[in-house]
Amino acid sequence: MAQRSHAMxxxxxxxxxxxxxxxxxxFVEAITQATCESLGVEPNSVDIILTDVKRENWATGGRLWSDAE
Incomplete structure (x- = not known):
């Protein structure tokens, strides 16, 4: 793995x-571009981990999002 010169x-x-x-x-291209511009890092130093969450596993205000459907 290549060594990274900036904080990742x-x-x-x-x-x-x-x-x-x-x-x-x-989405990840836009986040990477904005990060490079604002933090002055190279694109290969930006890591993005996306996690898909089912609505039944997410709640706001004491109510599951799956119940709002």
């Missing part, structure tokens, strides 16, 4: 499942 920003992002692969591609 790592993003852990949770979102409801159902996004397409293309939406995820566009």
């Amino acid at each position: 920003p790592t993003f852990h992002i949770e979102l409801f499942e159902g996004r397409t692969l293309e939406q995820k591609r566009q």
Whole structure:
């Protein structure tokens, strides 16, 4: 593995499942670009971990999102 010269920003992002692969591609490209511009790092130093979460496993205000459907 290549050594990285800058501190590696790592993003852990949770979102409801159902996004397409293309939406995820566009999303991570946008996050990477914004990170490079604002932090002055190279794209290969930006790690993004996406976690798809079922609505039944996410609650806001004491209510499961799956119950809101």
